[in-house]
Amino acid sequence: MVEGKSCSVPSGTEAYAKLYPDKSSDGQLRLGNVVPDFHAETTQGPMHWYEYIEGSWAILFSHPADFTPVCTTEIGRLALKYDALKSKGVKLATLSCDKVDDHTKWMDDVVAHCENNVTIDFPIIGDESREVSIAYGMLDPSNKDDKGLPLTCRAVFVIGPDKKLKLMMNYPASVGRNMDEIMRCVEALQLSAKHSVATPANWPNNHESIGKKGWAFLLPTVSPADAQQYFPDHHTCKVPSGVEYLRLSNIGRETTEE
Structure with a gap:
């Protein structure tokens, strides 16, 4: 292109x-900051985030919960972009606050609902403790254990090979994310970094x-x-x-x- x-x-x-500073003065994750590291269970086994993304561009793509209609379509459309992202050296992972076992069951629905013959080849992170969500600013710490409040926001984090946050998008539950726009942003960021x-x-x-x-x-x-x-x-x-x-x-x- x-x-x-x-x-x-x-x-x-x-x-x-x-x-951009490597770290914000108030602890909030902002553009240019080094992103937090974490360990988590995923649909592909245990993950050490820094080890997983080492030396690569990466996308962390979050969901408020499994078995939700908009996110079901998003996972399917993201799967269609996976090969293209991989060809650009981008590591991809998504996150939801439910159990990994639930993620696995949910993926069957994702594949069945997507009109294309897709496979989910990227890990889905389980974040029942909400620790990753809080570290990445997707959830206020005071809401961590309140079952009556919404879960994590639907966010996209694009991270550079230096482990710094290059782009962040937050979406409400009513608006599905556009995978073509995410791909465009990755291309733009890589172009800017290179030239x-x-x-x-x-x-x-x-x-x-x-x-x-x-x-x-x-x-x-x-x-x-x-x-x-x-x-x-x-x-x-x-x-x-x-x-x-x-x-x-x-x-x-x-x-x-x-």
């Missing part, structure tokens, strides 16, 4: 990442009106000198302010029709 050689821009990706660019709104369907469909912006941290050295063909969009900050690069443009 993308083209261009990888380039190590001194004022780019690494400098941009340093704008020191930032994807515009609606990427890769952006800037078609000026013949720059799929082009991406240089990060603000890329100096003018580095822009000339590493992105000699970049295009600066003219705006009324006269500030030259909308710098597009053909790194990231679409090379094939979807």
